[in-house]
Amino acid sequence: MTGPDAAPPTAIDTSRPHPARVYDWWLGGKDNYPVDEELARKILAADGTAVRGARANRRFMHRAVRAAAGAGIRQFLDIGTGIPTEPNLHQVAQEAAPESRVVYADNDPIVLRHAEALLRGSAEGRTEYLHADARDPETILARAGESLDLGRPVALSLVALTHYLGDGADADDDVYGLVERYVARLAPGSFLILSQVTQDLSPDGVARAAELFRRSGTPFHPRTLPEFRRFFDGLELLGPGVIPVHGWRPEPEDVAAQAEGVVPVYAGVARKP
Template sequence: MSESEAGRITIDTSRPHPARVYDWWLGGKDNYPVDEELARKILAADGTAVRGARANRRFMHRAVRTAAEAGIRQFLDIGTGIPTEPNLHQVAQGAAPESRVVYADNDPIVLRHAEALLKGSAEGSTDYVHADVRDPDTILRLAGESLDFGRPVALSLVALTHYLGDEDDVYGLIERYVARLAPGSHLILSQVTQDLSPEGVARAAELFRRSGTPFYPRTLTEFARFFDGLELLGPGVIPVYGWRPDPEDVAAQAEGVVPVYAGVARKP
C-alpha cells in the first residue's frame, strides 16, 4: 500500500458500509451517521447483533491461536474490517513472533487505518491489500509478495460470506482461494444463520438489503458446504460460542443466543 494510493481513496458517506456498521457494534468511532443509523435499526430488529460482533472477534482470536499452535506462520485475512485490538496479527505474532500476515479489505476507511494494521513484531511482517474478496486473482497476486503459497497459510474470512450470494458464485469463490493454498493450510470461517434466530435475522437481513448491502444468512448445511474436501477441526461446524471456547466465551453464552456458525478446517 502506498501513500499515493491512500490519498486517492474517496470515502462514500452516503451509504452504510458493513465494516463501519460492525465497527459501531464493537464500540468503535470510525463510522458515520449513516452507518450508526443502520446499526441501531438492525440492533432494534435483532438484539443479537452486538453479541454476534463480539463473539466473532473472540472466535477469530481462538482460531488464529489454534492455527499458530498447529505450526502455521502465514495468515491471509480477507474482510479485515476497521482495526479493533487485538488485531489478527497481534494474536498470531503473540503466539509466534515470526508470523507473516496480509490483510485485505475494500473499505476505504480500512485503507486509511492500514498503518495501524502494519505495526507488527520485528521478527514477522504485516501488509495490507486494498481489494475486494470477489477479485481473488488480485488479492492472491498481491498477497504473494509477502506470503509463500507453497507453504501452509491460514485463510480467514470471518463474518464475510453472508455478504456474498449466488450472483458472486460464493462457493466457487472460496474454492478458488483454497485451491491456491498448500496442504496443511487452514480455512477459518464464520457466517450468520437464520437457524438460531429466524425472525430477528430475517429482519436484519431485510434492513441490510434496503440499505443496498446484500445479505445472505445460511443454514448449517449451506455453511458446512464451504468446507467440502477439507478436514474439519474439532468440534466441527458449530455455533460460534461453542468453538473451542475460552472461559469468557462460556460466560458470554449466558447473555443469549448468537445466530452465527463457525468452523475451521485443514487442507489435506
Template sequence: MSGSESAPSPIDTSRPHPARVYDWWLGGKDNYPVDEELARKILAADGTAVRGARANRRFMHRATRAASEAGIRQFLDIGTGIPTEPNLHQVAQAVAPESKVVYADNDPIVLRHAEALLHGSAEGTTDYVHADVRDPETILRLAGEFLDFAQPVALSLVALTHYLGDAADGDDVYGLLKRYVEVLAPGSWLVLSQVTSDISTEGVQKAAEHFRRSGTPFYPRSLTEFSRFFDGLELLGPGVIPVYGWRPEAEDVAAQAEGIVPVYGGVARKP
C-alpha cells in the same frame, strides 16, 4: 503496504457501510451517523447483533491462536474490516513473533487505517493489500509478494461470506472459496464464520432486510449451506458450531449466559 490495481474510491458517508456498522456494534469510533442509524435499527430488529459481533471477534482470536499453536506461520485475512485490537496479527505474533500476516480489504476506510494494521512484531511481517474478495487473482498475486503459498497458510474470511451471494446472484461464493483454497498448500487452514437464520430466525431475517434496504446484499445461510464451504477439507473439532462454542474459553462460556448468537463458525485443514 502493497497498492491496489486502481485508486480506492472516496469514503461515502451518505450510505451505511457494513464494516462501519460492525465497528459501532463493537464499540468503535470509526463510523458515521448513517452507520449508527442502521446499526440501531438492526439491533432493534435482532437483539443478538452486538452479542454476535463480539462473539465472532473472540472466535477469530481463538481460531488464529489455534492455528499458530499448530505451527501455522502465515496468515491471509480477507475482509479485514476496521482495526479493532487485538488484531489478527497481534494474536498470531504473540504466539510466534516471526509470523507473516497479510490483510486484504476493498473498503477505503480500511485503507485509511492500514497503518494501524501494519505495526507487527520486529521478527514477523504485517502487510495490507487493497483489493476485493471477488477478485481472487489480484488478491492472491499481491499476497504472494509477501507469503509463500508453497507453505501452509491460514486463510480467514470471518463474517464475510454472508455479504456474498451464490452463482444466481452473480457472486458464486462457493466458486470463490474454491479458488482461494485451491492455491493453498497441504496443511493450510480455512477459518470461516457466517450469519445464519437457523437461530433467531425472525430477527436475522429482519436484520437482513435492513441491510438490503440500505444497499448491502446480505445472505444468511443454513448449517448445510455453510458446511458446504468446507467440502474436501478436514473439519477440526468441534466442527461447524455457533461461534461461542468453538473451543470456548472462560469469557465465551460466561457470554453464552447472555443469550444465543446466530453466527456459525468452522475451521478446517487442507489435506
C-alpha cells in the same frame, strides 16, 4: 502493498452505510458515520443479537488464529479485514509466534486509512495490507504472494464475510466457487477459518436484520447449517467441527457470554489435506 503498486483508494461514501463501519459501531468503535450508526441501531432494534454476534465473531477469530498458530501455521491471509479493533489478527498471531507473516485485504477506503496501524507488527514477522476486493482472488493471491510463500501452509480467514456474498444463478456472486478458488491456490496443510450468520438460531430476528441490510444496499445472505458446512467440502474439519460460534473451543469469557443469549452465527476451521 500500501505503496505505489497498491490499488488507488476511492472516496469514502458517507451517504450510505457500509457493513464494516456498521460492525465497527457494534464493537464500540468510532470509525463510523451517522448513516452507519443509524443502520446499526435499526438492526440492533430488529435483532437483539447483533452486538453479541459481532463480539463473538471477534473472539472466535482470536481462538481460531491461536489454534492455527499452535498447529504450526506461520502465514495468515485475512480477507474482509474491516476496521482495526485490538487485538487484531496479526497481534494474536505474532503473540503466539512472533515470526508470523500476515496480509490483510479489504476494499473499504476507511480501512486503507488505518493501514499504518495494521502494519505495526512484530520485528520478527511481517504485516501488510492490500486494498482489494474479496471477489477478485487472482489479484489478492498474486499480491499476497509478494509477502507470503503460497507454497507453504497459510491460514485463510474469512470471518463474518460470506453472508455478504450471494450464490446461485440469480446472484451476482458465486460464494462457494469463490472460496474454492482461494483454497485451491493454498498449499496442503493450510487452514480455512470461517464464520457465517444463520437464521437457524434466530429466524425472525435475522430475517429482519437481513432485510434492513438489503434495503440499505448491502446484500445479506444468512445460511443454514448444511449450506455453511458446504464451504468445508473436501477439507478436514478441526474439532469440534461446525458449531455455533460460542462453542468453538470456548474460553472462560465465551462460556460466560453464552449466558447473554443466543448468537446466530456458525463457525468452523478446517485443514486442507
